[in-house]
Amino acid sequence: MKCLVAGGNVKVLGKAVHSLSRIGDELYLEPLDDGLTLRTVNSSRSAYACFLLAPLFFHQYQAAAPGQDPLRCKILMKSFLSVFRSPAMLEKTVEKCCISLSASSCRLVVQLHCKYGVKKTHNLAFQDCESLQAIFDPAACPYVLRAPARVLAEAVLPFPPTLAEVTLGIGRGRRVILRSYQEEEADNPAKAMVTEMSVGEEDFQQLQAQEGTAITFCLKEFRGLLNFAEPANLSLSIHFDAPGRPAIFAITDSLLDGHFVLATLSEMDPHGQDPGCPELQRPVPQLQAHSTPLLDDFAGDDMDSYMIAMETTTLGSSREGPRVLPSRSPSPRAPSEDDEAESTVPGTPPPKKFRSLFFGSVLDPAHSPQGPSPVLAEDSEGEG
Amino acid sequence: MPLITTQAEEENDYSLVASLDNVRNFSTILKAIHFREHATCFATKNGIKVTVENAKCVQANAFIQAGIFQEFKVQEESVTFRINLTVLLDCLSIFGSSPMPGILTALRMCYQGYGYPLMLFLEEGGVVTVCKINTQEPEETLDFDFCSTNVTNKIILQSEGLREAFSELDMTSEVLQITMSPDKPYFRLSTFGNAGSSHLDYPKDSDLMESFQCNQTQVNRYKISLLKPSTKALVLSCKVSIRTDNRGFLSLQYMIRNEDGQVCFVEYYCCPDEEVPESES
Numbered sequence: 079m080k081c082l083v084a085g086g087n088v089k090v091l092g093k094a095v096h097s098l099s100r101i102g103d104e105l106y107l108e109p110l111d112d113g114l115t116l117r118t119v120n121s122s123r124s125a126y127a128c129f130l131l132a133p134l135f136f137h138q139y140q141a142a143a144p145g146q147d148p149l150r151c152k153i154l155m156k157s158f159l160s161v162f163r164s165p166a167m168l169e170k171t172v173e174k175c176c177i178s179l180s181a182s183s184c185r186l187v188v189q190l191h192c193k194y195g196v197k198k199t200h201n202l203a204f205q206d207c208e209s210l211q212a213i214f215d216p217a218a219c220p221y222v223l224r225a226p227a228r229v230l231a232e233a234v235l236p237f238p239p240t241l242a243e244v245t246l247g248i249g250r251g252r253r254v255i256l257r258s259y260q261e262e263e264a265d266n267p268a269k270a271m272v273t274e275m276s277v278g279e280e281d282f283q284q285l286q287a288q289e290g291t292a293i294t295f296c297l298k299e300f301r302g303l304l305n306f307a308e309p310a311n312l313s314l315s316i317h318f319d320a321p322g323r324p325a326i327f328a329i330t331d332s333l334l335d336g337h338f339v340l341a342t343l344s345e346m347d348p349h350g351q352d353p354g355c356p357e358l359q360r361p362v363p364q365l366q367a368h369s370t371p372l373l374d375d376f377a378g379d380d381m382d383s384y385m386i387a388m389e390t391t392t393l394g395s396s397r398e399g400p401r402v403l404p405s406r407s408p409s410p411r412a413p414s415e416d417d418e419a420e421s422t423v424p425g426t427p428p429p430k431k432f433r434s435l436f437f438g439s440v441l442d443p444a445h446s447p448q449g450p451s452p453v454l455a456e457d458s459e460g461e462g
Numbered sequence: 463m464p465l466i467t468t469q470a471e472e473e474n475d476y477s478l479v480a481s482l483d484n485v486r487n488f489s490t491i492l493k494a495i496h497f498r499e500h501a502t503c504f505a506t507k508n509g510i511k512v513t514v515e516n517a518k519c520v521q522a523n524a525f526i527q528a529g530i531f532q533e534f535k536v537q538e539e540s541v542t543f544r545i546n547l548t549v550l551l552d553c554l555s556i557f558g559s560s561p562m563p564g565i566l567t568a569l570r571m572c573y574q575g576y577g578y579p580l581m582l583f584l585e586e587g588g589v590v591t592v593c594k595i596n597t598q599e600p601e602e603t604l605d606f607d608f609c610s611t612n613v614t615n616k617i618i619l620q621s622e623g624l625r626e627a628f629s630e631l632d633m634t635s636e637v638l639q640i641t642m643s644p645d646k647p648y649f650r651l652s653t654f655g656n657a658g659s660s661h662l663d664y665p666k667d668s669d670l671m672e673s674f675q676c677n678q679t680q681v682n683r684y685k686i687s688l689l690k691p692s693t694k695a696l697v698l699s700c701k702v703s704i705r706t707d708n709r710g711f712l713s714l715q716y717m718i719r720n721e722d723g724q725v726c727f728v729e730y731y732c733c734p735d736e737e738v739p740e741s742e743s
Contacts, residue, residue: 156657157657186658194664195668197661198662199660200657
């Protein structure tokens with residue numbers, strides 16, 4: 079393999095390596111007929127990234143010596159990164175870059191031809207490797223978002239650098255919402271702040287997802303890709319499916335394309351999902367406001383007060399009242415009935431009940447013997 | 463000011479008196495050799511030479527010639543003392559190390575002689591700070607016996623061309639190999655690190671090359687940990703002269719232009735690594 083990168087493309091190559099370095103410790107180089115691929119995967123195999131540099135990207139491109147099979151190799155990301163350490167410097171001093179790999183020399187040779195005739199030659203040790211290829215198909219994803227990388231880069235700018243994951247979803251009015259994802263320890267005051275950015279539909283070139291869809295993924299890798307795509311003025315498409323299914327972040331240009339495949343969090347517990355996308359998940363607050371307190375009260379108080387509570391709650395919509403009451407009285411634990419009632423019964427529960435929403439899990443152990451409910455069981459499970 | 467009159471009276475008692483309008487013309491040069499805690503100072507009527515050494519293998523000398531000072535008096539033929547360079551630099555920047563435009567710190571430096579402290583009077587905006595730094599028994603410094611008649615190869619480069627190279631040196635390599643040759647590759651810096659080897663070649667007709675006088679191919683290795691500190695001088699300098707003698711000893715001379723446009727020199731000597739270099743592409 080031998081290829082020559084000239085001019086501004088050296089910096090592009092350098093930036094691609096920088097964004098890959100956010101993911102994996104090893105870089106897989108594989109020359110193909112339709113271009114040079116640079117790939118990496120992280121150690122937990124939850125993120126994969128690939129850049130394909132088309133033959134036109136290069137001043138000169140030869141996938142393999144004539145009559146030979148193309149070689150592929152795996153090198154330490156750190157050592158390859160050190161060649162392209164400072165993209166600003168690359169732009170200022172490097173005129174062309176020649177990368178060659180041959181079977182005879184057991185080194186990947188990267189030569190930088192710099193200003194003043196200075197030539198830097200890096201002979202990097204490499205390992206033979208299998209081809210690294212993640213299986214993914216953007217076309218199979220039902221949801222697609224596409225926007226200039228700048229829009230997304232600006233949207234993630236306010237998040238603290240230490241933030242691990244971010245939730246992306248479609249909110250009310252088809253606004254795209256990015257929200258810092260908090261793990262369950264909401265009682266930790268240091269983590270109590272939630273940052274949310276909302277971007278209007280008009281900033282997106284494509285928005286194919288209904289309200290309420292949301293995924294949570296790692297921010298670091300996403301930022302890596304944005305750092306590459308933003309200066310290049312590229313559009314970024316995000317192809318995704320249900321939570322837990324991988325999301326594909328893609329950029330395409332005439333000379334290169336890049337795909338980052340990131341795992342998304344599979345299950346969102348009510349606490350996680352609620353801060354994740356409250357606007358997307360309208361039923362969630364209602365669910366808690368109605369069902370949990372009612373069940374709590376049923377378990378703790380006598381039947382009469384429960385009935386009174388039910389009546390006050392359902393006063394607003396008498397139509398639903400009769401349906402709810404009978405269903406609850408004989409069998410207060412039927413989850414399907416509860417869910418149905420929650421999503422349909424409007425109105426504000428009494429303050430006491432609202433409070434028990436928040437302390438529900440604390441109260442559970444005392445109440446559980448009397449009336450175990452799906453919610454209670456879930457909570458005590460979490461504690462155990 | 464009683465302080466000043468006392469000084470004037472005792473002027474003759476001092477073996478060294480030097481004063482300077484802009485202390486940074488002195489401190490900057492000292493920073494270029496500040497890679498060890500202690501330094502030895504020699505003062506003669508020509509100026510001050512400050513020497514720092516490490517591992518009996520590397521020596522850095524900063525020369526601040528008498529002309530840099532507005533006043534420079536040495537009573538004896540030569541005055542020698544050892545001093546904690548870190549403390550000296552801390553004192554010299556006592557009014558802050560980042561320069562404020564238009565505000566200069568003036569320095570008056572006095573040394574009474576063996577056993578006495580080095581006295582620094584620093585003045586900025588009418589505020590005077592007096593520092594007394596204890597001096598120590600001078601130690602014998604190394605004599606590299608680097609004689610210009612024994613120089614085999616000599617290159618003068620614009621520092622710009624070496625700066626990036628030195629800041630990006632692969633520190634996982636134990637040595638820096640310097641090749642100087644009348645033929646290709648002319649001037650090459652090589653490292654052999656964990657990730658592989660790298661070579662940096664400078665053609666002799668490069669615009670960075672001010673002078674190229676190589677008579678014989680020489681390949682020498684130097685401990686990278688010993689040479690890395692010279693980056694401090696390189697960063698400040700505008701030109702660097704790289705010389706090797708017939709024994710493979712290396713001399714790096716850095717030309718540093720101060721804020722008043724005057725030129726000072728800092729010099730590093732380093733002995734080669736014993737190991738015989740094996741041939742590698």
